[in-house]
Amino acid sequence: MPVFGKCKMKRTAIFSPTWDSLGGGERYASAVARLLLDSDYSVDIWWPKNISQSIKARFAIDISQANFVPFPSNYQLITMNYELVFWVTDGSLPVSLAKKTLIHYQIPFKNPGFLNKIKAHFYPSVCNSFYTKEVIDKTYGINSQVVYPPVDVNSFLPQTKTNTIVSIARFSTLLHAKRQDTLIDAFSRLSKELSGWELVLAGGSTDPRYVSLLKKQVKNLPVKIITNPPLHKIRQLLAQAKIFWSATGFGINTALHPEKAEHFGITVVEAMSAGTVPIVTNAGGHRETVIASQNGFLWTTLDELIDCTIKLARDPKLLQSLSKSAKDRSKLFSTAVFNRELTQLL
Structure with missing residues (x-):
């Protein structure tokens, strides 16, 4: 033979x-x-x-x-x-x-x-x-x-939740700036309404000047800034936080500058997978991952961001419901779905 x-x-x-x-x-x-x-x-x-x-x-x-x-x-x-x-x-x-x-x-x-x-x-x-x-x-x-980017939903799982709002985003003012300054401003306005809550801003950084300005803005607020956290720390932050914030695209005319909004928003889905409820700007790819009032909230003004956050923080049943829906929806963006859909293109 x-x-x-x-x-x-x-x-x-x-x-x-x-x-x-x-x-x-x-x-x-x-x-x-x-x-x-x-x-x-x-x-x-x-x-x-x-x-x-x-x-x-x-x-x-x-x-x-x-x-x-x-x-x-x-x-x-x-x-x-x-x-x-x-x-x-x-x-x-x-x-x-x-x-x-x-x-x-x-x-x-x-x-x-x-x-x-x-x-x-x-x-x-x-x-x-x-x-x-x-x-x-x-x-x-x-x-x-x-074909949506893949999210390893099996690696972002909820733990015991604390009164924490988290934002995971690169500290940068280039391209689509993540606007952590806006989030600090919003938290300064609502912190008196939510005693015992803290805000954690974490992400990669190659811009120490911008980080320094943010730290000056924080003053005495219960806000932590974590630069260049390892992956296990990001998973921990998302696992323990109750709410996820994003301000990417805030104040941007996306018709003129579509590149300055979130193009998809992988960290939003990672947060959802961990049962952390997203409250994110009503722009760009956020509209494809977050369905307003079903698995999170979309906001356009700072007043909306503040109102949605206070509403969610004060209503444990609503928080629990949206958390479950967020986790369920995150599965639509899993690695398995990505592999199947991309294979069809190849």
Whole structure:
């Protein structure tokens, strides 16, 4: 009988221009890499150094089996060697000769340039939310698909809840600023109404000046600021808090600046998974994860944020009901759902 060799593994290349930032796009790309590795693909990450340990520490996604290789100078021809190229775009698009090239839009760009608009029609595209899709489709003249980012709902579980409001967001004033200053302002106005409650602001930071300004704003309020917390600390904060706040997109005209609202909001879903009720801005991807008065609240003005928070804090039955609904809804954004829907695109 003839002896057949092993089937040749399918090769894929994954590109992101900002792997070193380890933001939402890199989290999405890491999840794609993990899915492909589990599907017996050989995965090349186009990045000059192996950052798999940093990815695991940040996202709890193990892609150590992937190959980290520098971006090829003649990448256009190199793509011919790949079954799949997964490209996280910063607005610019590649010239790819791979069997299949899938473009991921993480940010709702409005001014990509004429040539990129032409290229967009040659490749299938996937967005991280319908909010992003609406802008991308109009900008590029395409019909993209939506696959929500995956959330490891089994790792964000509720613990004994304390009288804590938490916000998990990068301390930054760039792109879509998270507006922790607004949250401190709101808490200063309601703290007398909610004796015994505290606000915890946590997130990555590369802007010590902004953090310093926030600390000065806090004064004597029961507010904690935690910079660059490890993943286990984030899980603990979400597990123990009763309420989750976000002010991303506050005061922004999203018709003019769609990129400044939350494009999806992974931490909102992580909070929901931990049974922490979200009270978040009525903008961007928040509208897709939070259904007002069912699993949280959406706010437009500071008065609405304050009123919703006081209402929830003073009504244990309502808090318990919304907490359960939030946890149930978070399952719609699980890793299992992501893997199933992305596999259909591949």
